[in-house]
Amino acid sequence: MPIYKAPVEDVNFLLNDVFQIDRYDNLPGFSDASADLREAVLSEAAKLSEEVLQPLNRVGDIEGCIRHDDGSVTTPKGFKQAFKQVAEGGWLGLSAPTEYGGQGLPVTLSHAVTEFQCSANMAFAMYGGLTMGATAALIVHGKPDQKKMFVPKMVAGEWTGTMNLTEPQCGTDLGLLRTKAVKQGDGSYKITGTKIFISSGEHDLSDNIIHLVLARIEGAPAGIKGVSLFVVPKILVNPDGSLGARNGVSCGSIEHKMGIHGNSTCTMNYDGATGWLI
Numbered sequence: 001m002p003i004y005k006a007p008v009e010d011v012n013f014l015l016n017d018v019f020q021i022d023r024y025d026n027l028p029g030f031s032d033a034s035a036d037l038r039e040a041v042l043s044e045a046a047k048l049s050e051e052v053l054q055p056l057n058r059v060g061d062i063e064g065c066i067r068h069d070d071g072s073v074t075t076p077k078g079f080k081q082a083f084k085q086v087a088e089g090g091w092l093g094l095s096a097p098t099e100y101g102g103q104g105l106p107v108t109l110s111h112a113v114t115e116f117q118c119s120a121n122m123a124f125a126m127y128g129g130l131t132m133g134a135t136a137a138l139i140v141h142g143k144p145d146q147k148k149m150f151v152p153k154m155v156a157g158e159w160t161g162t163m164n165l166t167e168p169q170c171g172t173d174l175g176l177l178r179t180k181a182v183k184q185g186d187g188s189y190k191i192t193g194t195k196i197f198i199s200s201g202e203h204d205l206s207d208n209i210i211h212l213v214l215a216r217i218e219g220a221p222a223g224i225k226g227v228s229l230f231v232v233p234k235i236l237v238n239p240d241g242s243l244g245a246r247n248g249v250s251c252g253s254i255e256h257k258m259g260i261h262g263n264s265t266c267t268m269n270y271d272g273a274t275g276w277l278i
Ligand SMILES: Cc1cc2nc3c(=O)[nH]c(=O)nc-3n(C[C@H](O)[C@H](O)[C@H](O)COP(=O)(O)OP(=O)(O)OC[C@H]3O[C@@H](n4cnc5c(N)ncnc54)[C@H](O)[C@@H]3O)c2cc1C
Pocket: 163, 164, 165, 166, 170, 171, 172, 173, 196, 197, 198, 199, 200, 257, 265
């Protein structure tokens, strides 16, 4: 049976002796990341990756994800429980700002944790990875109400995130994208188009999925200059933060890949879905 042993000693050596990370304690978060705390975080991360995530790697590869007729997607056995454990352990918010419920520790440390998780089970780690990426984009570029509405739930792992760039006619050259955004009277946009290869686009690990979607606003110039980014929740969020109606976005199919079967790589159909410009 394959095993995974996280390289805790090597990472400690890199952080302590090569990077001499304590020299950077004038940077935000670094002074909280003492040698003892780093050691504790890495040891716990190693345990999680070795004992929980790695044993699910083969299960994920054999079972894969299953799309049902209603467009919902079931992840492999054990993924849901493990994701709950990752979320409740605060692993998705290790480097997120404390004002959103994160622990505010350096990304240098959380990257080592991500490395353990990816090595143990890439397909599983991608659900959290995409969430952390979307969270970071919202923190840096989101409007204040968008940050308030989405970021704390994503940091807590109650909601997950995606990035929707690729379309059937464009991957590398995103200037060719056709997904359309039409402005509505209330300031929101109606998003229509098809995205392909969307990692973690649909699944059963979280209560909501927050899609970050590239689209072209009606009348915007052709090419890359006319591309804008929108936040489009799978389930619309009420002003009080509770979940409301289902939005016009659904998973049309999932890719059958050579590997990482445990991650749902989805075709996402946007049929006049409500989104907001980031
Ligand atoms: C497992 C998996 C997960 C993915 N997850 C996501 C996701 O979550 N969200 C998302 O939006 N997309 C996702 N993608 C899509 C991925 O981003 C695209 O596959 C990628 O952008 C490349 O696009 P393409 O496949 O259309 O290849 P192409 O753009 O057709 O490129 C094919 C080849 O041509 C080269 N090429 C293209 N244009 C030029 C040029 N002008 N000059 C020189 N060389 C060029 C490229 O370098 C490449 O080698 C995923 C893909 C995979 C396989």
